[in-house]
Amino acid sequence: MKLLCSAPSPYSRLVRIIVRYLELEVEEVSTNPFDNGDELLRGNPLGQIPCLFLSDGAALYDSEVISRYLDVTHAKSQLFGAPGSDWHLQCQFSLIKGLIDSAVKLRQEQMREDEGVRSPFWTARYEQALLRGIRELERQGAGNRSRIDASAMALVCLLDYVDFRHPSLDWRKLAPATALWFEEVRELPVFAQTRPG
Known part of the structure; x- marks a missing residue:
């Protein structure tokens, strides 16, 4: 492949x-x-x-x-689970994926600044979506997971990308438990070997 x-x-x-x-x-x-x-x-x-x-x-x-x-x-469907086995987890994965979308769109808005067409409205909208979504992940206990599954992998991708592209976005204050989990798990080889930057 x-x-x-x-x-x-x-x-x-x-x-x-x-x-x-x-x-x-x-x-x-x-x-x-x-x-x-x-x-x-x-x-x-x-x-x-x-x-x-x-x-x-x-x-x-x-x-x-x-x-x-x-x-x-x-x-054998160990990362996402069998179809229909855990709708809450599937929804959480969709939330994380949507947050990745918001983080990438925020980056695209930043890149438009050189063209003089960056939108304050869309910039604020993407930032607020990120902060709301990360706060919701904290409420759901996303940082309390004990195993590595697709949602955990996507969450590490999201948080590392936010740190990489949007370092001024202080998400750790909104999600202290998630931040603690993230600092531990992000050093696992599969994450450390693929970290951007």
């Missing part, structure tokens, strides 16, 4: 963590999606990463689709 990915991307990172966690043989190819390379566009017409090419040449894209595929085919 071959994975088109980018080290700073939290979406790519989730898949890269799962690959390492499951000890899979996957060739990782650093890819800039803005280059619109032929291979990426052939695999994903949206021109987005990550994109996983299977051994038969077929391509899978979207981090969640790839992650669930790897979980079902190589981990």
Whole structure:
């Protein structure tokens, strides 16, 4: 298998963590999606990463689709759980993924500043979504988990990305228990080896 990915991307990172966690043989190819390379566009017409090419040449894209595929085919659904087994956990994963979306969109707004078109409205909206969502994860006890599953992996991707791209966003005050958990778990090899920056 071959994975088109980018080290700073939290979406790519989730898949890269799962690959390492499951000890899979996957060739990782650093890819800039803005280059619109032929291979990426052939695999994903949206021109987005990550994109996983299977051994038969077929391509899978979207981090969640790839992650669930790897979980079902190589981990017997241990990372996401069997379909319908824990709706609360599935909802929590969606919240974390939505927060990653907000963090990436906030970064995109920051990049638009050079063009003079950064929107204060959208900047504030994404920041507030991040803070509300992280506060909700704290309320749900997201930092109390004892095992590494897909939600834990996505949460590490989110928090590391916020620290990497939005260091002024002081989320730790809102989520002290989550922050303690994060400081411990982020040093595990699968996370340390894939950390952006």
